[in-house]
Amino acid sequence: xxxxxxxxxxxxxxxxxxxxxxxxxxxxxxxxxxxxxxxxxxxxxxxxxxxxxxxxxxxxxxxxxxxxxxxxxxxxxxxxxxxxxxxxxxxxxxxxxxxxxxxxxxxxxxxxxxxxxxxxxxxxxxxxxxxxxxxxxxxxxxxxxxxxxxxxxxxxxxxxxxxxxxxxxxxxxxxxxxxxxxxxxxxxxxxxxxxxxxxxxxxxxxxxxxxxxxxxxxxxxxxxxxxxxxxxxxxxxxxxxxxxxxxxxxxxxxxxxxxxxxxxxxxxxxxxxxxxxxxxxxxxxxxxxxxxxxxxxxxxxxxxxxxxxxxxxxxxxxxxxxxxxxxxxxxxxxxxxxxxxxxxxxxxxxxxxxxxxxxxxxxxxxxxxxxxxxxxxxxxxxxxxxxxxxxxxxxxxxxxxxxxxxxxxxxxxxxxxxxxxxxxxxxxxxxxxxxxxxxxxxxxxxxxxxxxxxxxxxxxxx
Amino acid sequence: xxxxxxxxxxxxxxxxxxxxxxxxxxxxxxxxxxxxxxxxxxxxxxxxxxxxxxxxxxxxxxxxxxxxxxxxxxxxxxxxxxxxxxxxxxxxxxxxxxxxxxxxxxxxxxxxxxxxxxxxxxxxxxxxxxxxxxxxxxxxxxxxxxxxxxxxxxxxxxxxxxxxxxxxxxxxxxxxxxxxxxxxxxxxxxxxxxxxxxxxxxxxxxxxxxxxxxxxxxxxxxxxxxxxxxxxxxxxxxxxxxxxxx
Numbered sequence: 027x028x029x030x031x032x033x034x035x036x037x038x039x040x041x042x043x044x045x046x047x048x049x050x051x052x053x054x055x056x057x058x059x060x061x062x063x064x065x066x067x068x069x070x071x072x073x074x075x076x077x078x079x080x081x082x083x084x085x086x087x088x089x090x091x092x093x094x095x096x097x098x099x100x101x102x103x104x105x106x107x108x109x110x111x112x113x114x115x116x117x118x119x120x121x122x123x124x125x126x127x128x129x130x131x132x133x134x135x136x137x138x139x140x141x142x143x144x145x146x147x148x149x150x151x152x153x154x155x156x157x158x159x160x161x162x163x164x165x166x167x168x169x170x171x172x173x174x175x176x177x178x179x180x181x182x183x184x185x186x187x188x189x190x191x192x193x194x195x196x197x198x199x200x201x202x203x204x205x206x207x208x209x210x211x212x213x214x215x216x217x218x219x220x221x222x223x224x225x226x227x228x229x230x231x232x233x234x235x236x237x238x239x240x241x242x243x244x245x246x247x248x249x250x251x252x253x254x255x256x257x258x259x260x261x262x263x264x265x266x267x268x269x270x271x272x273x274x275x276x277x278x279x280x281x282x283x284x285x286x287x288x289x290x291x292x293x294x295x296x297x298x299x300x301x302x303x304x305x306x307x308x309x310x311x312x313x314x315x316x317x318x319x320x321x322x323x324x325x326x327x328x329x330x331x332x333x334x335x336x337x338x339x340x341x342x343x344x345x346x347x348x349x350x351x352x353x354x355x356x357x358x359x360x361x362x363x364x365x366x367x368x369x370x371x372x373x374x375x376x377x378x379x380x381x382x383x384x385x386x387x388x389x390x391x392x393x394x395x396x397x398x399x400x401x402x403x404x405x406x407x408x409x410x411x412x413x414x415x416x417x418x419x420x421x422x423x424x425x426x427x428x429x430x431x432x433x434x435x436x437x438x439x440x441x442x443x444x445x446x447x448x449x450x451x452x453x454x455x456x457x458x459x460x461x462x463x464x465x466x467x468x469x470x471x472x473x474x475x476x477x478x479x480x481x482x483x484x485x486x487x488x
Numbered sequence: 489x490x491x492x493x494x495x496x497x498x499x500x501x502x503x504x505x506x507x508x509x510x511x512x513x514x515x516x517x518x519x520x521x522x523x524x525x526x527x528x529x530x531x532x533x534x535x536x537x538x539x540x541x542x543x544x545x546x547x548x549x550x551x552x553x554x555x556x557x558x559x560x561x562x563x564x565x566x567x568x569x570x571x572x573x574x575x576x577x578x579x580x581x582x583x584x585x586x587x588x589x590x591x592x593x594x595x596x597x598x599x600x601x602x603x604x605x606x607x608x609x610x611x612x613x614x615x616x617x618x619x620x621x622x623x624x625x626x627x628x629x630x631x632x633x634x635x636x637x638x639x640x641x642x643x644x645x646x647x648x649x650x651x652x653x654x655x656x657x658x659x660x661x662x663x664x665x666x667x668x669x670x671x672x673x674x675x676x677x678x679x680x681x682x683x684x685x686x687x688x689x690x691x692x693x694x695x696x697x698x699x700x701x702x703x704x705x706x707x708x709x710x711x712x713x714x715x716x717x718x719x720x721x722x723x724x725x726x727x728x729x730x731x732x733x734x
Contacts, residue, residue: 029675030675030676033676033677033678033679036676040678040679040682050686054661061634064635064637065637067637070637071636071637339635341664341667341683342676342679342683345683346678376538377672377675377676378676378679379669379672380622380665380667380668380669380676380680380683381622381623381669381670382664382665382669383622383623383626383627384622384626384635384663384664384665386626387626387633387635387636388635400535400536403536403537403538404535405538406538407538412538412539413675416537416538416539416671416675417539419537420533420537420539424531424534424542424543424545424546427497427528427529427546428528428546428549430526430528456673456675457673457674457677457712459677459681460677460680460684460713460716460717461673461681461684461709461712461713461715462711462712462713462715463712464498464502464708465502466501466502467501467503467504467505469504470500470501470504471499471504471507471523472495472500472523472525474504475523476525480508480511480523483511483512
């Protein structure tokens, strides 16, 4: 009765105990690496504060910085496009590709293109789209979506990847050695890089003062994908713009440390102008972001630099997996972004939080993730999405707790359950699945106090 | 100094011994302690479930009940955090001020920061594993959270250090949530129970006889799992150890 889609999917994820525990421990390992890295910088907390302030400043002056960015990018010879939503974004991409008669596109990982459902759109139009990030490539071959924003295929075991590669890349039967599989993927991708007509990347940071974009990868795939073909299309959410190199230096120190516990991403590539004889396009996408700007309670979610640290620390995400969330971005940030996207459609994720506040503390740009989830819960009732049983429990509790006489009378009985309105019983089954019910004391503190037993405690003992 | 003893509803009914221990501790230091008998619940369970408006009448009652005290002290970090952080927001909606929010303290915080106690009688000859409860740690800052790069401190450990004989250890994943989370525990039972089991395992692996902490709600959740699965560890609230010699 109280089940949300998340809780049902989480229960299913928990059925394979071994895999669930592996998922939990693997992501915790990344969180620990992040801890070590963050503690190696004495100025870490100061960096977070600065990073938060720069982002809030940037998004509050988005018109100025986006204009500065596009003016400088155009001066560098980059063609800048503006897309108000996912459809416009996809159409612009297709328009550019068809003008260049592109048959094959190699992509570097981009959560924005996931958000816009670009791949199926292009594939429908007959364009061969190749994901070049290893994790994304595995998922593409498997026809599934990412379950994490930084480690998209973290939920799959190497054995599963081995079997997939056997089928798709004709690797040796039963060989799931990571080095072997990586080499097989690399050989296959090398061919794609050489034969692609265009390369596409996301954007980690767009620097307004220089008009350049910065892309962070660990595999160098963005560089491969953009160096070989003559056409480079970069796509960015409009909140990715930051003022200058000084600001960039703050984020590059925070991003990799928070994301994977590395001191810096293996490749931090700056793209400023098209290669000789080639073309470079940047598409700046709104797709609902300007609405978030007007939302005081949730504006800070635009600070997000997509490091995934909140997922790695989240005890619920680690134990329920990325696919238990109904929005394509999971974890604490995904709960919030999903609600901002469509609060009716993505309410089920709001249950996936014990309000432990660990996400607030790891967030390198200090997004108040847990506070925002708490606020979303307050809105569920007005959205018509509140659980009816939880509402009844809350009403029942309000009634009982605003009537102290009734409350205290109920305490005279051996079990409060007898007196708590029936609604309370909704939670009993769920509680008792793995826990014994707390036993009510023979006599409550209130009763002892009223009888004067408490005040004599000390005297009795003396 | 007039102290209003705030005993959260479930402590009142399930763990009156924790309430008694709190009273003993406060009166041991010569404080004038009173317990308003009409108190019930602070409203946190409803608010965390998404019905903050249901907590409004409770916040009003709470305020009028406790406004005359110099301090309001409770043995539950989570409830204190709610009164401190959420009451002002809830009451603001109807143009009221939360008078109690600035003077409500978790009992450990109160003993450590306000009374600055430096000795306690009694012995507790046991090994205990400290449970750093989320709201105590990250809302009330009873200790340094593991995610932050700040100097390490623990007010609860400092207090336990005053008791002779007690050996304090801490589990792996030192301050990971135990999985209670109020209604989260019944809305997401599979994850909640798994979190509790993992947490208890880490506490057991320290070799401790007891899990102790400043928040009875975490202890209730873990206690429920311990009992159901017959696990070799017990729970005890910090104030019960601190009041061992009183």
